[in-house]
Amino acid sequence: MQREKPEEEPEIGDDYLTNYEDDFEDYEDDFDDDDDEDNDSEARDSEERLREIPVSKKSEIEEIQRAINAENERIGTLLPKQIQKEREKEPNVERQDSPARGSICGMFMDFETANQRQSSQIMATKQKKRSSELLRLIDLDFSVSFSLLDLPPVNEYDMYIRNFGKTNTKQAYVQSNEDNLERDVQTDEIETLEKWTQHPGDSVLVSGGPRSSNDVSTDIVVTPKIDSQRLTNFLRSACQVIAVLLEEDRVATQPRWNLRSRQTSLSISDSCFQLNTNLPFLHGRKVSCLHISQVQRQALLSVHGLPEKPGAIQLDRKYIVCVWNVWQPSSPQKVLVCEAEVSCCCFSPSKATLVFAGTMDGSLVVWDLREDSRMHHCVKLNETDWIFRSPTFSTDGVLSSLNHTYPVLAIEPVSTSVYKEQNYGLSHLSSQEEMSGLSFQIASMDENGTLNLWVAVELQKVDLSGSQSDLGLIPGGKIKLVHSSTVQLNSSLFPKDILCLRKPQTLNIKFLPSNPNHFIVGTDIGMVSHGARHDLRVHPKLFKPQQGGPRSIRANAVDFSPFGKPIFLVGCSDGSIRLHQMTSEHPLIQWNDSTNGQPIIALQWALTRPAVFFVLDTSSTVYIWDLLENDLCPVAKQIIQSDKVMTMVVLGEPEKTNGLLGIALAKQSGIIDIQYVKKRWALPQSEESEKLQLLLQQSL
Template identity: 25%
Template sequence: MDDVSAALVDVPPQSQYDMYIRNFGDMGRKQTGVQAPAEEDRIDFEVQAERVRVRNRAVEVPRDLGLCPENSADRPMQFVKDLCSDNVGDALENNDVLGEPSLSNVSSSRIIDSTLLAAFLGRVFPVMRAILDENDEEKAGPEALESKSETQFSTSYTTFSCVATCNRPVLKVLFNPCAPAYLAVLHGAVREEGPCMELDRYLSIIVIWNVYDSFSPERILVSPSLLTSICMSPRWPYLVYAGAEDGSLYVWDTREPERNHFTAGCFQRNAFRLPSFATSWQTGNHVAPIVAIAVAGYNTVVGVRKDENEQLVSLDATGGTYFWVVNEKDQSKGAISDTENGLNMFSTVRLFLATSKCESRVNALSMNQESFALDFVPTDPSHYVVACSEGVRHISRFGSIAAPSLYGPCSQFFARPVAVPSCVRYGTVDSRIFVVGYDDGTLRVYLHTDAAPQLSIPLSNHSIKEMRFGGCDKWLLWLLDASGTLFLLDLAKKEKEFPVLSQTLLNPDTGSCTCFDIPPEGKADNRAIVLGFEKGMIQLHTLSDFTHPPSSDRDEHWL
C-alpha cells in the first residue's frame, strides 16, 4: 500500500524566538538584556531594545559593556518583572534580575576581551584628548597658540618644542609629502644634560609633530648612530628614512604599536621607537658618512605611483651612490633569511641593496670625489645630479650618455674650481631649471641642457645651506645661508640680484636658524614655512601677502 502525504496548512516553521517576539509587550514584562552577537559581529554590535512605556526613557546597555560576551552566550534573553514607573529605577539599582547576580558578586575569573577593549580605548582616547585640548584652548584664548610675528614674511607663528629635546640642535626639518599636516624634525647630538636621561643616551632623535597640536609630539624616533640626513616616503606617509655618520641607513615604520618599543624607553606617554630596519648589519654598506638620501623619482613630473616599488638612494661623502629597494616582509612566511639582519622584532619593512655607482662604471664619481648633495631630474628619474667638489655632475644610473656631464663655472684657480657647490635643487613647476648654491654664498641658475650658468647672483658671505622653490610660482626661491639669514628671491623681476627680503633669524631664546622647509605644492591648507633653530625648537610661520610679489613688472618668460 502506497504512502500519500499532503500539506493541510502551509505554515513556515516557527522558532522559539519568533513565538516570543510575536507576544512581546503583552505579557507584563520588558527586555533588559541583549542578544549575544556572533563572533564576527562583536566589534560592531548595538543594543536592540523596544520601548514599552512611553514615559520611561532609559538607556539599556549590557552590564559588562559588551566586553565579556562569553558570559552571556548561554543566556540570550533576560527579563525583569514589570513594575510601576516610580519603581523602575529602584528595581534596576537593586539588580532585580532573574538569573543575574549583582556586580559585587561577579566572579574574579571573568575574562576581558583585550582586543575589543584596546579597539574601544583606541577610538575613545583621541576624541577625549581633542575635547580636553579644545577646552584648554578656549580658556587660554587663541593668542596662546599663535604669536604675532616680528618677521617681514609672516603674520603669525606657532612654536613647537619638546622639553626632552631642548638640549639638541635641529639639523633638518621637513613636511611629510603625503600628509603635510605632519612634520619630521631631526635633532642632533646632546649639548648638555637634559630632563630625560633615558633619551640622552641616544645619539640622534627624530620627532614627528602634528601642525595642529603643538602641545606634545606624535612620535619620538631614536637612533643609536648620529644621523646626518632624513627624508620621508612620497608614497606611504608612515615610512621615515635616515642616513647616519657611520654609513648606515635606518627605516622607521610609524604604524607599529607602541607596545613593541617600550623597552627603548618612554617620556610623557611617548614610547621611544627604535629603527624598524638598519643596514649596519649588511655587508654592502657605506664606508663613509652619508650626506644625502632621497627616494628615486620623488619629484617626477608625472607624479609618484603608489603601485610601484620604492627605491631609496643614498650618497656618501666620497661620492658613492647606493640604490636600495624598499620591501615589506610577508608575515605569513616564517622563514628567516640572511637579508633580514638588522630587522627589528615585529617589524616588516626591509632594505635590499640593488646597485651602487663606483668608479668602474660610466659617468660614475671617483672615490676621492668629495660630494655634498643630490637631486633627481624630474623628466627622467634614471638621471640625477650630484654636487661635488669639481662642480655639479650629471649621472645616468644605467650607464647611458648624460649630457652635459658637468655643470659649473669653467674658470679654476690652482686646479681648484672657483666655487664649490653645497646644495642643488630642481624646479617644482619648470623642470628645465635647477639652481645651485655655493659655499661662497653665490646662487647660479642652470638649464638642464646647458652646462654654463644662465644667471649668477652673489647673495651672501656665507655658504648656502638650504633652497626651496616657492610653491606654484616657479621663480620664487627661498634660501638659507650658514649664518641663519633667510632670503626670498624673485627671479622673474628685472632686478633679479636684489632679494625681495633678507632677514637674519637670530634670537637669544631660539639661537640661529639652521634649516627650513615649505609644504608640497598644492597640498597645504595655507601658505606656510617651518623654521628649525639650534636650541631645539621649530616655528611654523603663516606667510603674509608680502611674499606674493605683484605681477606688473615681472617677466616669467625671460629664460
C-alpha cells in the same frame, strides 16, 4: 626378581642402558627355561590322554587340532605384519639389535621404545632447567609498539546510519509541534514576528522575514553597497580634522600652549608658531636637520643631537628623530631613537608611513610608523607615556661589501609619481597598492662618492621570533631594504683631467622630478655633476659656473623646481647662486654678491609660486627671491640675531588657493619656528609660469 636400589644412581648413559637391557635378557632366559619344562610335561600328558581316547574320537580331535594349528599359523603370519606397521608409524629413532622384545600371553613389550621415551623425558628436563636458568639472565624490552586495531567509539547516530544504510536515503528533520498546547488565558495575545539572518552572508540576501504580522514573509533584503576605500579616506580626514580642532581648543584654553598665530618679530612673515620642543627628552638638544614630506606637506621630520648635559633619562646617549604634524605643534606624533648619529633623513615617497635615515657610521635605518606601540619601549615622563621607537631595519646586518663604509651625507626617495600626480591628500595609495604592499627605491650617497640604490620591500608575513636571514630586521618587523646596485660617482661622473688634480668630494644629490632616471650631485670643486641610473652617457656631464674651471668652493645646496620644469638652483660656499637648466652646462643666471660672501647652507624653491625661492646663509639671514619682481637681487632680507638658525625647510599647501606658504627654521637652542610668509610671496600670480619661461629664454 628385585634389585636393590643403589645409594647414588649413576648418570644415565649408553653403558647404563646396555647393562639394563642385559639384565632383562637374563630374566627372559629364566622364563624360557621354565616354559620349556612345562611344555614338555604338558606334551607328555596330552600324548597319554590321546592313547586313552578311542579311535573315532581321535580323528575328531585331530581335525580340531589341525584347525587350531592352522588358525595359529594364520595369526602368526598376520601379527608380525601389524607390528611392522606400528613400528613404521613411530618416529624414526636408531634402534639397537637386541632381543629385548618378548611376548607374554600374546602381548608384546617394546622395551626399546620405553627406553627412548625415558631418554626424551630426561633431555626435556635438562632443556627446561637450562631455559629457566637462562631466563633469569635475559631481559626483554620493547623496541616497537603499535596498535593493530584503532577503532574509535561510534555514537548512536553514526551506528544508526551505518546499520540503516546510505544508499537512496536522505536524513530529514521534522518538527511535530506536539508540545505547542493551547490554553485559555485572560491576557491579550502577544504579536510576534519571525525574522531570520545569516552571518556571514553567502550572497546579497543576508536577512528576511515579514514586515508586519499580516504580511507574507519576504526574503528580499539587499545589503547596502559600501565603498571601503572611500570610507577609509573619510575617516582619516575626519580624524585629522578632529585632532586639529582639539589641538586649537587646547591652545586656546592653556596660555602656556598658546604657540599658534602669535605676534612675530620677522618682517617677512604674517604669523608664526613654535613646535613644542620643551620636552624632557628634547631639552638641550640641537636640531641638525629638517625634512618635509613631498606628498603630505604637514608632516615634518626633525633630527636632534645629543644633549649638552647628561640627565637622568636613559636616552641621553641616543639620537632622536621626531615626526611632527605642523597642525598639531603641542607634541610630536612619533619619537624615533637611533644609536648612531643621524646625518640625513627623508619620508617614503608615496605616503608618510616610513622614515629613512643615514648615519655617520655609514648605515641606513628604517622606521615603520605603522607598527604597534607595544613592540617598542615606553617611558613615563611627567605623568605622560612616551613611546620611543627603535629602527625596524638597519643595514648594519648587511654584508660590508654592499654597505657604506663612509658617512652618509644624503638619502633621497626615488619615485616617478611624486610630481606627476600632484596628490597631496591624506591618503595617497589605492586599495590595490595597499593590499600588495609598498615597493620603491631609496638612494643613499656617502662622502666618498659611492651611490647605493636600495629597494624598500614590505614583507607579507611577519616573524615574531625574528628572521635568521635578515639580520637587520627586528622581530615582528615587515619592512627591509634590499640592495639593488652601486655607482661610483667619482669614476663615472668626472673627467680624467679633473681626477688628476684632486679627487672631488660629493656633498648632496637630487633626482629630477619629471624623470628620476637623471640626478645631479653637488661637489666641493664648484661644479655639479650630471648622471643617470641607466644611461651610460648624458649631456651635459658637468654644470659649471660662468667663470669656468674648477674652484675651491662647495656646492652646499641644490634643488629642482617643484613645478616640473627642468631647472635647478645651486647655492655655493662663496655666497653665489646659480640657476641652471638641464640642457646647458653654464648657468642661465648667476648671482655672485647676493649674500655678501656668506656661505649658503640651505636653498629651496617655494611650493606655491614657480618664480620664488628662499635662501639661508651661515649668518642666520633669510633671503626671499622673486624673479618676476626683481631678477638681480633678493626682494626681501631677514636677519635673525637672537638665536642662530642651523637649517631651514619650506612647507606649504600647493593644492589650495589660499597661498599658505611657510618656512621652518631650526635654531641653535633647539627651537623650531614655523614662519608663514606674507601673501605677496605666497599667493600664485596669473600666468606666472609663462612669464618665468619667457625670462629664462631671454637669459640664454
